[in-house]
Amino acid sequence: MSPKPVADLASLKGTNCQFKFIGEGAANIVFEVVFPEEDITTQDDGDSQILDILQGKLLRVPKANTKAFPHPEILQYWESSISPLFDNPQEDLVQQHLIRLDNSVVSQLNAILENEDAQRRADFQGTKVAEAEYGMLVEDMRKKFPLDFLLEFKPKWLTPSPSAPSTATRCRNCAREAYRLHKSLRSASSDQNSSCALSHEPPFCPLEYLAAQSSPCSLARVIASINLSAISASLDTKPATRENPVGVQPAVSLDGEDDGRPGMDQVDERYRVALVHWLQSNSLLPKLRDAQESLDPAPEGTSDQEKLALAMTLRDCTCFVRISEDSKGGLKVEAKLADLDKKNWEAKLEYWKGMDEVLKEGGYYEGVEVPRIRTRCFMEVGAGEAA
Ligand SMILES: O=P(O)(O)O[C@@H]1[C@@H](OP(=O)(O)O)[C@H](OP(=O)(O)O)[C@H](O)[C@H](OP(=O)(O)O)[C@H]1OP(=O)(O)O
Ligand SMILES: Nc1ncnc2c1ncn2[C@@H]1O[C@H](COP(=O)(O)OP(=O)(O)OP(=O)(O)O)[C@@H](O)[C@H]1O
Structure with missing residues (x-):
């Protein structure tokens, strides 16, 4: 049975609410619905209902001209195929919850994007x-307090791609x-772009987040990457692009402002301890790894495309880790996965197969592409380190 919408955005008409652009990916755009203070205190019954529903949530809407599934289908899949993989x-x-959109609201959102x-x-x-x-209403995982x-x-x-070479x-x-950096280097027409791609900061390897559970070196690198990211975000104001490696560093938010963000060393030591504890002991990333692994095809391959999808x-998916003070003055860590959207395998199969081939044939798994792109994969650097 299809999920039912929890609200209709048409009921926002006549209110003074505004929308704020929060972020976007290839398939969705996320907005905050902001109400003026006076509206919050003087709503009649109908409006206060939508206000209550929107509380603590963000509006996630589909982008035009993608091959992604409509949100009711994404939500149904999330309820039937994703949620059961997690104990809690x-x-x-x-x-996330379904919400009915309204054409005039969509026009408003598009005007904001244009700006x-x-x-x-x-x-x-x-x-x-x-x-x-x-569209969807999603639990707001931004900072609640400064x-x-x-x-x-x-x-x-x-886990390694089943098609990766054993070497x-x-x-x-x-x-x-x-591969992406190599491609941008090859297609760069000016010397300036070429040197930029060659002198990039190596992308942070996501395996490190999991390796931090058993490897003190990985743990140290995760903490260092957070510092690095906070510093580079304040120095480099250019928007992230696929070719701009800063865009692939983890996003970290320490004080809610983009400029002058402190590094971890300036943050309350208790937050650092809580983060280290989460990195060392969380069951979320091992659970995600196990779920990924259990779906991997046998060596002879699989024809089950639904399993592949x-x-x-x-x-x-995206992992959010939020550390905040609880009502007793202690710290609570909330770590949650988002963007677990059903993949349209019919539209993506060729891309996935093509990428598999390119990475294998181009020597990107072994780091033998010419010129060699600087990476710092856990498989490279972690190999010689004792746990
Ligand atoms: O192919 P990948 O590994 O680069 O992943 C794509 C993502 O690139 P990223 O890893 O975030 O740099 C890509 O992310 P961006 O929007 O480019 O940041 C998308 O998530 C894409 O999925 P979809 O087309 O929205 O269904 C992702 O495509 P899928 O392969 O997951 O279908
Ligand atoms: N629940 C949330 N809380 C806070 N911020 C969010 C939330 N969901 C999304 N965002 C922000 O909006 C951005 C884009 O959202 P989202 O990942 O849903 O887009 P997408 O198009 O589905 O991504 P992808 O390209 O990976 O498929 C995120 O990177 C994040 O910064």
């Missing part, structure tokens, strides 16, 4: 919100990053 889906997954266009990631500029019937600590990253492929020295993600969904 309420705790482990960013909660923000110059600030958007270069390859996303010009893309619009679809005139779809449904002192909260927030880390956002994509865990990606936590691989890079994980699938670092191999793909090397589920594996690819689990390899393309």
Whole structure:
């Protein structure tokens, strides 16, 4: 049975609410619905209902002209195929609900995007919100209070790709990053771009987040990457692009402002301890890895494309880790996975197969592409380290 919408955005008409652009990916755009203070205190019954529903949630709407499934289908899949993989889906997954969209709201959202266009990631500029019937309300995983600590990253492929050679020295993600950078180097027409791609900061390897459970060196690198990211974010104000390696570093938010963010060393030591404890002991990333692994095909391959699609969904999610003070003055860590959307395997199969081939044939798994792209994959650096 299809999920039912929890609300209709048409009921926002006549209110003074505004929308704020929060972020976007290839398939969705996320907005905050902001109400003026006076509206919050003086709503009649109908409006206060939608206000209550929107509380603590963000509006996630589909982009136009993608091959992604409509949100009701994504949600149904999430309920039937994703949630059962987790022992405690309420705790482990960013909660989401269906909401009915409204054409005039979609026009409003598109006007906001047009205004923000110059600030958007270069390859996303010009893309619009679809005139779809449904969108989603998702649990807001941003900081709730200024002192909260927030880390956002994509865990990606936590086990080797079944098609990687046994001689691989890079994980699938670092191999793909090397390929992307290599491609941008080859297509760069000016010397300036070429040297930029060669002198890039190596992409942070997502395997390190999991390795931090047993390897003190990985743990130290994760903590260092957070520092690095906070510093580079304040120095480099250019929007992230696929070719700009800063865009693939984990996003970290320490004080809610983009500029002058302190590094971890300036943050309350208690937050660092809580983060280290989470990195060393969480069951979320091992659970995600096990789920990915259980879907991997036998060596002879699989023809079960639905299984492949589920594996690819689990390899393309986002992890939010929020640390905040609880009501007793202690710290609570909330770690949840988002963007576990059903993949349209019919539309993506060729891309997936093509990428597999390119990474294997181009020597990206072994780091033998010419010129060699600098990476710092856990498989490279972690190999010689004792746990
Ligand atoms: O192919 P990959 O590993 O680069 O992953 C793509 C993502 O690239 P990223 O790893 O975040 O740099 C890509 O992320 P971006 O939007 O480019 O940041 C998408 O998530 C894409 O999935 P879809 O087309 O939205 O269904 C992702 O495609 P899938 O392969 O997961 O279908
Ligand atoms: N629940 C949330 N809480 C806070 N921020 C969020 C939330 N969901 C999404 N965002 C922000 O919006 C951005 C884009 O959202 P999302 O990942 O859903 O887009 P997408 O198009 O599905 O991504 P992809 O390209 O990976 O498929 C995220 O990177 C994040 O910064």
